[in-house]
Amino acid sequence: MRFIFKTDYEQDIRLFRHGGQRFWYGVLAVLLLLAPWWAGEYVMSQLHFILIYSIVGFGLMMLTGFTGQVSLGHAAFLAVGAYTEALLQAAGVPFVISIGCAALFTAVLGLIVGLPALRLKGIYLTIATLAFNVIVEEIIARWHSLTGGNEGKHLKPVQILGWKLESDAEFYYLCLVLTVICCLACVNLLRSPTGRAFVAIRDSEVSASCMGVHLAKYKTIAFAFSAALTGIGGALYAHKLAFISPEQFTLFQSIELITIVILGGIGFLHGAVLGAAFIIVLPQLISIAKGWLPEGLVPAGMQAVVFGVILVLVIIFEPLGLYGRWLKIRAWFELFPFYRKGMFRRQKSYMKSERLR
Amino acid sequence: MSFFKVEHLGIRFGGVVAVDNVGFEVKRGEVFTIIGPNGAGKTTIFNLIGLIYPATRGRILYQGRELTGLPPHRVAELGIARTFQNIELFEHATVLQNLLIGRHRHRRTSLWREMLFTSSVRQAEIAQREAVEKVIDFLELAKVRDSLVAGLPYGVRKVVELGRALATEPRLLLLDEPSSGLNPEETDDMAFWIEDIKRHLGITVLMVEHDMNLVSRVSDRVLALNMGSVIAEGTAAEVQAHPAVVEAYLGKAA
Numbered sequence: 001m002r003f004i005f006k007t008d009y010e011q012d013i014r015l016f017r018h019g020g021q022r023f024w025y026g027v028l029a030v031l032l033l034l035a036p037w038w039a040g041e042y043v044m045s046q047l048h049f050i051l052i053y054s055i056v057g058f059g060l061m062m063l064t065g066f067t068g069q070v071s072l073g074h075a076a077f078l079a080v081g082a083y084t085e086a087l088l089q090a091a092g093v094p095f096v097i098s099i100g101c102a103a104l105f106t107a108v109l110g111l112i113v114g115l116p117a118l119r120l121k122g123i124y125l126t127i128a129t130l131a132f133n134v135i136v137e138e139i140i141a142r143w144h145s146l147t148g149g150n151e152g153k154h155l156k157p158v159q160i161l162g163w164k165l166e167s168d169a170e171f172y173y174l175c176l177v178l179t180v181i182c183c184l185a186c187v188n189l190l191r192s193p194t195g196r197a198f199v200a201i202r203d204s205e206v207s208a209s210c211m212g213v214h215l216a217k218y219k220t221i222a223f224a225f226s227a228a229l230t231g232i233g234g235a236l237y238a239h240k241l242a243f244i245s246p247e248q249f250t251l252f253q254s255i256e257l258i259t260i261v262i263l264g265g266i267g268f269l270h271g272a273v274l275g276a277a278f279i280i281v282l283p284q285l286i287s288i289a290k291g292w293l294p295e296g297l298v299p300a301g302m303q304a305v306v307f308g309v310i311l312v313l314v315i316i317f318e319p320l321g322l323y324g325r326w327l328k329i330r331a332w333f334e335l336f337p338f339y340r341k342g343m344f345r346r347q348k349s350y351m352k353s354e355r356l357r
Numbered sequence: 358m359s360f361f362k363v364e365h366l367g368i369r370f371g372g373v374v375a376v377d378n379v380g381f382e383v384k385r386g387e388v389f390t391i392i393g394p395n396g397a398g399k400t401t402i403f404n405l406i407g408l409i410y411p412a413t414r415g416r417i418l419y420q421g422r423e424l425t426g427l428p429p430h431r432v433a434e435l436g437i438a439r440t441f442q443n444i445e446l447f448e449h450a451t452v453l454q455n456l457l458i459g460r461h462r463h464r465r466t467s468l469w470r471e472m473l474f475t476s477s478v479r480q481a482e483i484a485q486r487e488a489v490e491k492v493i494d495f496l497e498l499a500k501v502r503d504s505l506v507a508g509l510p511y512g513v514r515k516v517v518e519l520g521r522a523l524a525t526e527p528r529l530l531l532l533d534e535p536s537s538g539l540n541p542e543e544t545d546d547m548a549f550w551i552e553d554i555k556r557h558l559g560i561t562v563l564m565v566e567h568d569m570n571l572v573s574r575v576s577d578r579v580l581a582l583n584m585g586s587v588i589a590e591g592t593a594a595e596v597q598a599h600p601a602v603v604e605a606y607l608g609k610a611a
């Protein structure tokens with residue numbers, strides 16, 4: 001058990017709370033920076049996806065995990081980011097500008113989608129975002145002259161100021177840098193008034209508003225910020241695949257994205273990364289399992305079923321997700337032999353509307 | 358110009374007239390208490406002042422400005438803070454974070470600078486923490502500063518909620534049954550704090566309370582409410598002795 005003795009106000013604001021944290025993040029940074037040396041071609045490709053999904057995961061975590069607005073339409077933002085990047089690259093716009101545009105454009109779209117969030121709550125909002133996903137998917141498939149419809153769009157490798165990022169390692173570093181930037185933006189927001197306003201809205205809208213939080217403003221900020229990160233993720237995703245088409249941005253993709261957040265651990269940025277890693281590794285695990293099991297026992301489309309089952313199990317048995325599980329394991333070691341069950345139990349907060357009276 | 362004034366305030370929920378033509382005035386620097394039996398409409402008055410419900414009729418005047426019609430978050434920005442009868446804290450945040458949200462109306466930073474966490478944001482954050490630390494000292498919350506609210510006992514949460522309201526540095530503080538659910542010792546602390554809030558912090562308090570000991574101890578004036586209407590107003594002793602109040606609480610003498 002670690003007790004942190006606080007002696008000045010800066011301590012709460014710091015990025016790293018104590019030396020141990022600094023050490024472990026340092027180790028992680030070194031491992032990630034050296035990845036092209038230790039990782040093979042296949043692992044590198046997986047790392048690309050994990051980083052890209054982490055960025056999207058951060059975006060969705062800010063909205064769902066910290067502001068409490070569940071979105072089932074983030075594949076649409078991913079799509080808009082991806083297509084913006086594809087179209088701008090085709091038009092000869094430099095990458096630095098085009099990815100900025102992808103972020104900006106999706107942010108504006110997020111603002112617009114956020115508007116119903118001011119009136120709709122809970123499941124109704126989720127249904128609205130779901131409808132948005134379907135609409136965007138349809139538009140992309142039908143607007144042939146712009147998006148190429150179902151034939152999709154091809155992308156060339158990223159080029160930054162005349163430097164072509166053709167190798168896996170180069171693209172990896174691009175993803176890594178953007179992931180770190182996005183992560184820092186989230187961490188910074190969360191230790192500032194805006195992040196606290198998000199959490200306030202998540203936990204109690206009435207009392208957030210009584211503390212002077214402009215609900216409409218902060219909900220739209222959350223949507224826009226979340227969409228912008230997803231747009232950046234989308235642009236990288238497009239480059240990673242080098243080919244995009246409407247079927248990559250279906251509702252199933254949205255469910256996959258929300259799985260990242262729920263599985264990783266609602267309300268923890270670490271959770272977004274863990275969830276992303278899990279989502280990327282899972283299909284591999286499934287295909288390995290397929291090899292072991294007799295032919296025909298595992299039907300096609302197994303992935304969707306496994307996703308669904310995992311989501312349900314996590315929600316029932318581990319509402320804090322993978323990161324919550326890790327916290328418990330760590331606490332068990334730190335407190336051994338004093339750990340007791342139920343230490344992490346959250347109070348149920350049903351009857352929200354009743355509580356106002 | 359009066360400090361805080363309510364005129365002809367009324368609201369109906371479907372067929373229920375919860376508050377009916379209520380008027381009163383709170384003077385700067387006093388503790389004004391509303392009493393009344395269950396369902397009298399006390400909490401509803403607070404919700405009307407907080408603009409959580411739009412009033413069906415009447416006006417709310419605060420420092421000469423009309424509140425009715427403003428968006429709800431403006432109420433806090435104007436310096437009115439409140440606590441809730443059943444505690445509405447941010448459950449999955451620490452005590453410190455809860456109090457920091459109280460500082461929301463004093464924020465001076467923009468979104469872009471927050472994303473970059475510039476030195477101006479850092480300085481603002483430190484200043485906010487200094488302000489919050491004063492509240493923590495005042496209410497003796499240092500022990501639980503970094504605990505999650507979800508794990509705290511009821512009595513402590515009640516104090517945290519008071520702290521969050523104080524962190525906004527209000528001019529008018531609305532307390533909805535500050536002593537409900539507290540044991541006698543905690544109630545005594547609460548009375549002490551309310552007196553201090555009035556005397557040392559100079560904050561005007563508008564309170565709803567059932568515990569008549571606490572009411573007599575801290576209130577300057579008391580208003581009695583029954584079935585949404587005012588039935589008596591005066592000092593605590595006067596109101597308690599008023600026949601209409603006795604009747605409201607005990608029922609008509611047969």
Ligand SMILES: Nc1ncnc2c1ncn2[C@@H]1O[C@H](COP(=O)(O)OP(=O)(O)OP(=O)(O)O)[C@@H](O)[C@H]1O
Binds near residue numbers: 396397398
């Ligand atoms: N949102 C609402 N919808 C419908 N009726 C309501 C609503 N809020 C309050 N009421 C009704 O208004 C009346 C007054 O309620 P209120 O909560 O203000 O009473 P109170 O004086 O605070 O009582 P208590 O001492 O029990 O807290 C009650 O009859 C209640 O049922």
Ligand SMILES: [Mg+2]
Binds near residue numbers: 357399400442
């Ligand atoms: Mg009440």
